[in-house]
Amino acid sequence: MAFARVGRTAQAAAMSWRHVKAGALAILSSAGHALQKAVVPNSCAFCGTRLRLGAAPVCAACDSDLPWIDRACSRCALPLPTRSHRELDCADCQRAPPPFVAAVAPLSYGFPVDAAIRALKFHRRLYYARALGHVLLQSMPRLAPDIDALLPVPLHWRRQALRGFNQALELCRPIRRQAGIATLHQVVRCRATPYQSGLAAQHRRRNLEAAFRVRGSIRARHVLIVDDVITTGATCRELATILLDAGVESVSVLAVARALRD
Numbered sequence: 001m002a003f004a005r006v007g008r009t010a011q012a013a014a015m016s017w018r019h020v021k022a023g024a025l026a027i028l029s030s031a032g033h034a035l036q037k038a039v040v041p042n043s044c045a046f047c048g049t050r051l052r053l054g055a056a057p058v059c060a061a062c063d064s065d066l067p068w069i070d071r072a073c074s075r076c077a078l079p080l081p082t083r084s085h086r087e088l089d090c091a092d093c094q095r096a097p098p099p100f101v102a103a104v105a106p107l108s109y110g111f112p113v114d115a116a117i118r119a120l121k122f123h124r125r126l127y128y129a130r131a132l133g134h135v136l137l138q139s140m141p142r143l144a145p146d147i148d149a150l151l152p153v154p155l156h157w158r159r160q161a162l163r164g165f166n167q168a169l170e171l172c173r174p175i176r177r178q179a180g181i182a183t184l185h186q187v188v189r190c191r192a193t194p195y196q197s198g199l200a201a202q203h204r205r206r207n208l209e210a211a212f213r214v215r216g217s218i219r220a221r222h223v224l225i226v227d228d229v230i231t232t233g234a235t236c237r238e239l240a241t242i243l244l245d246a247g248v249e250s251v252s253v254l255a256v257a258r259a260l261r262d
Ligand SMILES: [Zn+2]
Pocket: 044, 045, 046, 047, 048, 049, 058, 059, 060, 061, 062, 063
């Protein structure tokens, strides 16, 4: 009993320390945003061209050069070679539909999108979050209008502490501001997982087993999972499954870019 009590006390102390750290990170992050707003003029995130105040954060020339995907599977956002105008799902989704009703990823994970996402995640180039978040906002009309909550893919608290921010949460900001959709905070990544990019597909799926947990109840009916890149879709499938288990009626996915399956 005493051992269990000591265990619980240690666990509670660790939890409250995590909350203190998360609070401090949130304060630092919002202070960073205020500072960035104050000192950085409005310029294109990709080429640096000065833009008028209030303009979209990507200039027209860079916007037209981005690797937009013409046609994609409506369930997993995989680019499709067909020129047909009919709504088509890829063979994998027809055989085994994913637990989410739709996935949209407007750009392919090639230059300069891959470089921008890496610069955002690993070199704190937060101006790319504003630019790529704007791309996500533009894609919202392609999704169902009844979405009532956003779930930025959670990072493990240790990785978030090291990085100083969660890029998926940063990407959500324009949608939160313009569409007024709230963010869910009840899902946590309970297991630190190695970087997905270094793993083969089957190892990625194993790597994600029980990586997430719902803490408390979720009132939302249609949740939109937001991420930077969809690669195998394993992360989104796991998150969608635990959201549905928690009583959410439907789940959609929105990411900046779609990488090809390996
Ligand atoms: Zn530009």
